[in-house]
Amino acid sequence: MDLRFACRAAGVVLLALLAGCAPRVVAPPSPPPESAIRLKPPSGLQCLERLAAVGAAFEIVAERASSNGCQLTNGVSLTRSSVALDKPATLACPLAVALSDFETQVVQPAAQRHFRRKLARINHFGAYDCRNIRGTRRLSEHARGLALDIAGFELEGNIRISIKEHWKNAGPRSRFLEEVAKGACSIFSVVLTPRSDSEHHDHFHLDIGPRPHCGA
Template sequence: MRWPLACVLLGAALAAATHGRLWSLPERHNPWAPLRYADAPNWLTRYKLQRLSTQPQACMALLAQTPWRFHPVPDRDNAAGCGLRDAVQVQRTALDIGRPFTLRCTAAAATALWERHVVQPEAQRHFGMPVRRLEHLGSYACRDIAGSGAGRRSEHATANALDVAAFVLEDGRRVRVAGGWDDGGSSAAFLQAVHRGACGLFSGVLGPDYNQAHHDHFHLDRGPFQVCR
């Protein structure tokens, strides 16, 4: 949590303690109110997502508000520094996803909010229709960060990242990160908008402008480092 937000939360706490029942925060701007799937993201959403990482039951309750089909998977660790904790296997999000993927609950919650409040509104704005299918390159993989050398585990190694390659619109058109990112048309405008929107919900957002390894997909993670490239 960054210091400016910490100060705001402290101020809210002091005000609430000072005024008691004479003063209360609207639920959307109350840092202690649960995060809700239907509510548009605001200045507190990133903080609330971070809080869910230590509240697995609350995270599962958020996913239960979505139309997703998923089930929890058992925690597991291994000697290679990979494993799962508070994760779900997802058969379907609000969209068709083809093959299932496994994500930590907080990353899944961020994905659910991104689909509803970023991807679909931007699809309507740029194409006049919704997205019906999300094409992905996977989530959990016990591996290092590409090109980093041995010992630097990727967020994929703990099911904390999802790679998104394309979006299929209601009319069947396929909007691919590869080739579409800088085509100068509506595909580029849409892809760049959903990339920007992801930066408000995920910790790590990497795309074609980051490096060649990401020329064909968006890497979305809820890791400890903040990066939007």
């Protein structure tokens, strides 16, 4: 049965929508200590509120779990973070918030610096995917909805920047991608680029898993 909630959340109506569409979310019996709040990434309602506050468009998706360890909790189907995505991405809410931070703190400034244009769209290859890291028997962070593969960026003025086409070229697109990849390491715990290995010749792998690695 498809348990996806047909509940588009946006702006100030988020709480009302959640009340109607996600009755399983309950408040904890007592608030955690303040130090725990500071150390934890946003989760649950707090995360969804942050996502709505940046103008994201998303649907809450039902939890997923499989016997081989794949799991998606606090998942959303995201069609827009702070900018549009070329297609919906299913991912955990904290990764969607990290994507929004990446766009506003890293990609938009780089777009202004190199092209004097605004970021208009993110093109991606997908996020949640119940699979191992290729060539290994270890689950990928994609299997927990904590990883997103970005193929390229579109700026206003129909400026297309593709990792596959432009990473190796000389010129402003290549310099833009280089800067964006380095900046991604300040937002995500893992950044893999064409510099990392041949598997990533055409995309940036960005994840918020527990094993930090900057491949920019």
